[in-house]
Amino acid sequence: DAKTTQPPSMDCAEGRAANLPCNHSTISGNEYVYWYRQIHSQGPQYIIHGLKNNETNEMASLIITEDRKSSTLILPHATLRDTAVYYCIVRVGDTGGFKTIFGAGTRLFVKA
Amino acid sequence: SAVISQKPSRDICQRGTSLTIQCQVDSQVTMMFWYRQQPGQSLTLIATANQGSEATYESGFVIDKFPISRPNLTFSTLTVSNLSPEDSSIYLCSVEGPPNTEAFFGQGTRLTVV
Numbered sequence A: 001d002a003k004t005t006q007p008p009s010m011d012c013a014e015g016r017a018a019n020l021p022c023n024h025s026t027i028s029g030n031e032y033v034y035w036y037r038q039i040h041s042q043g044p045q046y047i048i049h050g051l052k053n054n055e056t057n058e059m060a061s062l063i064i065t066e067d068r069k070s071s072t073l074i075l076p077h078a079t080l081r082d083t084a085v086y087y088c089i090v091r092v093g094d095t096g097g098f099k100t101i102f103g104a105g106t107r108l109f110v111k112a
Numbered sequence B: 001s002a003v004i005s006q007k008p009s010r011d012i013c014q015r016g017t018s019l020t021i022q023c024q025v026d027s028q029v030t031m032m033f034w035y036r037q038q039p040g041q042s043l044t045l046i047a048t049a050n051q052g053s054e055a056t057y058e059s060g061f062v063i064d065k066f067p068i069s070r071p072n073l074t075f076s077t078l079t080v081s082n083l084s085p086e087d088s089s090i091y092l093c094s095v096e097g098p099p100n101t102e103a104f105f106g107q108g109t110r111l112t113v114v
Helices: none
Strands: A009-013 A018-023 A031-038 A045-050 A061-064 A070-075 A084-092 A106-111 B004-007 B010-013 B019-025 B031-037 B043-050 B068-072 B075-080 B089-096 B103-105 B109-113
Touching (some): A018 A031, A018 A084, A018 A106, A045 B103, A070 A084, B004 B089, B019 B089, B019 B109, B031 B075, B043 B068, B043 B075, B075 B089
Parallel strands (some): B010 B109
Antiparallel strands (some): A018 A070, A031 A045, A031 A084, A084 A106, B004 B019, B019 B075, B031 B043, B031 B089, B068 B075, B089 B103, B089 B109
């Protein structure tokens, strides 16, 4: 699985958009970009994933660059409850049997 | 989606003893994964548990210290043996969803060794 690089921490004002970057310059053609978050030592929670197109769901948007070497997770209106560690992971997604390997993640602090 | 139940949610154990953690999934899955999360750190994969075969361990983890059972497609146990304070961590189990879906995680077992 390809390695990802994320900033160790970020701040965001409540109500503003939180933009979390991730670099994955060695991503392979069949590897997807996944985002999870972990709130205060609970089990990781899935947020969103994509292959090459931008994706949006009720939680967030995922913007993947055309060369797929980086991506950005966007929380459009951050709340205090979005304070968590966010993990960007690349892994093969279109077949089964592949493990999820976590990097260090980004600790997002949402401030009132 | 898959719902994962882990037991116990937390425990305090004496050094030198062992703790067995149970992971129950509400659907049949081929592979189950066990992770360790040391205080303030990210998740580290311990091993992959397949039904009917020995678990596959990641570098730095050995079967004698972390024996795993996988008796059927919905259940697995992880034992942390010969406990020392350095084993104080959160241990999580995980299962993989269908292709092009996400992984699912239990809520973890918080182990404190005294």
